[in-house]
Amino acid sequence: MAVDNLRELVQAELDGQTWFSTWRKTPSQTTGSGIWFDLMMSPGNPVPMYYAAAPNTALAIARSTDGGIDHGQPVAPAVKYLKEFMIMSPTATAVPLPFIICDYLMFYPFVDMSITDPQPMTTNITLPRYPTGKGVQIMAVEVAAQSGAGNPMFQVTYTNSNGVSGRVTQPVCCNTQVVNGTIINSQPSTPAGFRTAIGPFLPLQPGDVGVNHIDSVQFLSADIGLITFVLVYPLENSQAREILSPVERVPVIDFVDLPIIQDDAFIGIICMPNGTLSAAPLHGSITTVWS
Amino acid sequence: MSFSSMDDIINAISALGQFYRSDYNKNSPNIAAATQGCWYDMSLGAGAPMMNSILGGGTNLTFQALTETTTTTAATGALGGNISTTTFTDTTHGNGRFTVGSILSGTGVAAGTYITALGTGTGANSGGTYTINISQTVTNQTITGTQYPGSIPHGGDVSTATKHLLNASFLSGAATSAPVMAMIIDQVACFTVSTLATTGAQTFLGTQTLPRYADGKGLRMYVVPTIVTGAGASTMQFSYTNPASVAGRTTPIPLPVPTASCPVGQLLASGTGAGKYGPFIPLQGGDSGILSVQSINLSTSLTSGCASVVLCKPLATFPITTVGVAAERDFLNQLPSLPRIYDGACLNVLLYAGAAVPATTGFIGNIDTCWK
Numbered sequence: 001m002a003v004d005n006l007r008e009l010v011q012a013e014l015d016g017q018t019w020f021s022t023w024r025k026t027p028s029q030t031t032g033s034g035i036w037f038d039l040m041m042s043p044g045n046p047v048p049m050y051y052a053a054a055p056n057t058a059l060a061i062a063r064s065t066d067g068g069i070d071h072g073q074p075v076a077p078a079v080k081y082l083k084e085f086m087i088m089s090p091t092a093t094a095v096p097l098p099f100i101i102c103d104y105l106m107f108y109p110f111v112d113m114s115i116t117d118p119q120p121m122t123t124n125i126t127l128p129r130y131p132t133g134k135g136v137q138i139m140a141v142e143v144a145a146q147s148g149a150g151n152p153m154f155q156v157t158y159t160n161s162n163g164v165s166g167r168v169t170q171p172v173c174c175n176t177q178v179v180n181g182t183i184i185n186s187q188p189s190t191p192a193g194f195r196t197a198i199g200p201f202l203p204l205q206p207g208d209v210g211v212n213h214i215d216s217v218q219f220l221s222a223d224i225g226l227i228t229f230v231l232v233y234p235l236e237n238s239q240a241r242e243i244l245s246p247v248e249r250v251p252v253i254d255f256v257d258l259p260i261i262q263d264d265a266f267i268g269i270i271c272m273p274n275g276t277l278s279a280a281p282l283h284g285s286i287t288t289v290w291s
Numbered sequence: 292m293s294f295s296s297m298d299d300i301i302n303a304i305s306a307l308g309q310f311y312r313s314d315y316n317k318n319s320p321n322i323a324a325a326t327q328g329c330w331y332d333m334s335l336g337a338g339a340p341m342m343n344s345i346l347g348g349g350t351n352l353t354f355q356a357l358t359e360t361t362t363t364t365a366a367t368g369a370l371g372g373n374i375s376t377t378t379f380t381d382t383t384h385g386n387g388r389f390t391v392g393s394i395l396s397g398t399g400v401a402a403g404t405y406i407t408a409l410g411t412g413t414g415a416n417s418g419g420t421y422t423i424n425i426s427q428t429v430t431n432q433t434i435t436g437t438q439y440p441g442s443i444p445h446g447g448d449v450s451t452a453t454k455h456l457l458n459a460s461f462l463s464g465a466a467t468s469a470p471v472m473a474m475i476i477d478q479v480a481c482f483t484v485s486t487l488a489t490t491g492a493q494t495f496l497g498t499q500t501l502p503r504y505a506d507g508k509g510l511r512m513y514v515v516p517t518i519v520t521g522a523g524a525s526t527m528q529f530s531y532t533n534p535a536s537v538a539g540r541t542t543p544i545p546l547p548v549p550t551a552s553c554p555v556g557q558l559l560a561s562g563t564g565a566g567k568y569g570p571f572i573p574l575q576g577g578d579s580g581i582l583s584v585q586s587i588n589l590s591t592s593l594t595s596g597c598a599s600v601v602l603c604k605p606l607a608t609f610p611i612t613t614v615g616v617a618a619e620r621d622f623l624n625q626l627p628s629l630p631r632i633y634d635g636a637c638l639n640v641l642l643y644a645g646a647a648v649p650a651t652t653g654f655i656g657n658i659d660t661c662w663k
Contacts (some may be wrong), residue, residue, distance in 0.1 A: 002306035005298035030341050034464030034615070034653075079305060098462055100314070136314065142344035155403050166405040170341060171424055188465035190318060190651035195335040195407045195424055197465075197653035199316035203339025206394075206439035207360065209313075209447070220425060234314050237460060238658060239617055255458040256297070256623040257659055258304045274615045 002079040009081075009252065012291035013254055015121075018083070019072030022285045025269075027164060029179035029279040034188030036200040038230070040104065040268040043180035044282075046070070047224075049268070051228040055110035057122040058213065061266040068104065068266035071288045074262060082236060082259040088246035091280035098239040099271035100200065102232035103262065105129055105136060111217050113146060113225040118157075121229075123213040127285045131260040133161035133212035136156045137201035138169070139230050139270070142182040144175060146225035151191045153220040156202060156229065161210030169202040171220060174246050183270065184227055199269055201234075213252040233266075235259040248282075261288055292500040293453045294663055299456070300623070303663045307311035310457075311446030313662045315339060317640055318651045320556025321408070333600075334441050334478065334554040334639035335391075337651065341405075343478070343639060344438035346599035347414065347517025349386075354497035357478045358635035359442035363411045364435055365414070366387045366649075372434035375398065378662040379421045379434065381412055387413035387598075388483065389421060390517060391555070393436030396603045400434065403427045407643075412598065413518060414485065424641070440478065440637045446660045448634040449629035454662035455622070460658035461609050461640070462617035468652050470645035474570070475658070476603040477512060478637040479503055482584065486601060487520055487593040492530070496554030499583040503604070503633040507534040507582035510602050511571040513641075514559040519552050521594030527559070528588045529572060529600075534580040542572050545590060559598065570641050571605075606630040606638075606659035617656075618623040632660055 003009045012018065014277040021191050027042035040049040045238040046067040053059045062266055063071070072080065082101070089095060105128055138156060146152070152172040173194045190197040192210050198248065204211065216228055236259045239248040251257040266288070271277075294300050303309040335341035348646050349355045355363070365387030372381055374395075375474055383515070389412060395404045402505045404425045412419025446454065461473045470532060479502060482495050504510050510541035512529065513608035543636070546560040546568060553559055561569025581602055607630055609618035622628050640656070642648070 003301045004306055006301060007298075009301070033466075046405075081305065096613065098615065098617055099463075137314065157402065162464070166402075169337070170337075170405075171403050185515070188463065188634075188653050189649055190321075190337075190653070193323070195651075197316075197651055198339055199314070199653065199655035201314060201316070201339065201343060203316070203338055206341050206441065209444045234312060234657075237617075239462075239615075241616055252301065255621045255659070256300055256661075257310075257458060258301060260305065272615070274464070 001263060008291055009289060012289050017291060018289045019042050020231050020287045021070040024283050026181050026281045029181050030276045030278045031179060031273050032177050033274050034268055034272060035177050036177055036183040036186035038183060038270050040180045041160045043056055051107050056108055056119060058106050060106050060125055060128040062264045063103045063266050064264050065114055066266055068268050069268055069286055071261050071286060075290040080261045080288050082261055083289040085249045086246050087240050087282060087284040088241055089280055089282050090243050092243050093275035094273050094277055095242050096242050096274050096281040097271050099269050100237045101235045101267060101269055102254050103129060103235055104230060104232050104266040105266050106231045108229040109227045110215055113152060113219055113223045113227060113251045114185060115220050116222050118216045118218045121214045123243055129265060136210045136211040136231050138187045138211055139183050139232060141228045141230055143171045143180055143183045143228050144226035145178040150222040150223060152216060157219050159212045159215060160208040161212055164201045164217055167205045167208055167284040169198060169204055169275040172196055172198055172202060181243045209287045232283045292604055300661055300663060303661050308539060309662045312656045312657060313444045315443045316653060316655045318653050319648050321651050322554035323650060326647040327406050327644055327647055328564050329644055330558040330561040331642045331644060333642050340441045340443060341439060342392040343441040344390045345440050346481055347390045347483055347597055348388045348438045348485050351483055352493055352496050353643045354495060354499045355481050356502040357440050357480055357637040358502055359440060359637050361440050361484040363438045363483050365393060366435045367433055370431045373431045374427055376426045379422050381419045381655050384415050384417045389436045390414060391436055393438050395434055395436055397432050397434040399429050400426050409518060443638040443658060445632050445636060445638055449662040450634050452662040454660050456606060456632055456634045456658060457623060457661050458621050458659040459607060460617040460619045461654060462609060463652055464615045467646050468648055469611050471648060472608060474608045474641040475606045476639055476641055477606060478601055478639055481598040481600045484587060484598045485598040486590060487598060490589045490592050492587045495584055502635055507606055510581045510582040511605060512581055512600060512602055513570050514598050514600050516553050516555050516596055516598045518597035519554055520596030522551055523591050523593035524594045525589045525593055530585040532582045532657045533578040534582050536582060540575045540578060540642035543575050577637035626636060
């Protein structure tokens, strides 16, 4: 089943096929401007996700086992949609605050930044959702502080959503931010001597539109620190513009979109603050509807 | 087929899964800070997708159709190339043209190696050197460079359905990255002009069959250096055929190119000075597109440089007013237009610098597409 029109969407809500929940994150980390940050590593509700597991081995992430923002019960064979999303912050340093809501799928924990040999990743599981990997992206999350100097470079070898292995991301350099939760590959502009400033997701090999799993990781120069590679499916984006008013997003009305939330999805948020998020409460709500 | 109602769109997204979200990131070109009032081709900047390395490649003056899967190649001669640390030397050139962004391959060449800057190489000169991104040692052999168009993914081919741009956003968190204006374009074809050190008409070659917008309606033309242009107070003028198949049309004003150098990625003839236009070359009165281009004519020889003439279809524009605040567009309710995206479309971004945007400033954006 699925909704075919606005009337069915309204009817589903009238029939009680809807869920409302709130969330709050109050990061303790001191973040910088223009660098993407994984709010799931911050205190609050839902509880933080620390990506703690056996190093370099894939582990699936799910609502039922790991938490994430509460989006209601499994609904199959119905289809669940993101109906509304709200976010606000009373702290000026946080805004403007673009954010992306993602379904967190799988992660490879504790990749050692001090090793310059290729580090094979072990993948004994399949993606729990979006099984081919089409639309799935990689983000590298700092989980033990790097030195913050030298902008070490790394690249990832992966299997794409067509099942082709041996694909490589462009080599990217790390930013200099040292707090856990930093998306280490993101930075607003390229450091001198390097080539690519990138957003939250690693640049895939030309022609690829998604990642099925990671095969290996290689640092081209070493540093201290540990990172976790997280495979995510971006669902929706918006932004908190200022502190005096919440931002509300109703995808189907505001931007003719109707993001589908898979059963047992782990819903989390990444954001790009304008300054430090330390002690900046972020409050929000989510409403889902299914039919 | 296409959408006939909002319910149609909801059905396509939710029930049929005919929807694609694409997140991308592009850097402004790797030059000195952008000049306010000029336009820049972000496809020549690094990022994800990778830079468009086809521009400036291929065969001089020859028509090159562009799709999201188009590739071109260049190669050294047999045993004609080597790499020492971060320098690739094309000792004996074979064929094609190496460009910034060309992904190198050969025995022992590290995966992910690509050209990040020109040294003494101009694309096809024996002995030319290029800077690459990964330090390594590769002995003399044939080294091949593959060039990609760097298209923003949009969901693949959907024929016989028709695909539309539903939503888009664009922003940067870097200082001095606003105000700017972004324009999403579909790059349809290009011509490399490998020498600007000449005068008179240079005739374009090859059969010009447009891969999309076959009648040329709505297509526009811009010129972008792929190797920095040298000094020379020249003007340029084009001869083209309009969508009504009338040949011999000329761009009405011989446009000035910069008398000093024009950096890679900055659109020639764009800017705020006298005679400047931008981003597109103006057409002869009454014309509404370009079916084919016959020649480019420079009035004065420049000392050096290489440029690409690009035919494109502008799809959408967004003004970015504030650092860290995305420009967001809904093309159904907000600006009813639902721009059509054809199979194979090569989507990229042009940027108007309303500020002195620093080199390699990272911009991120997303597009949502839907089809039926």
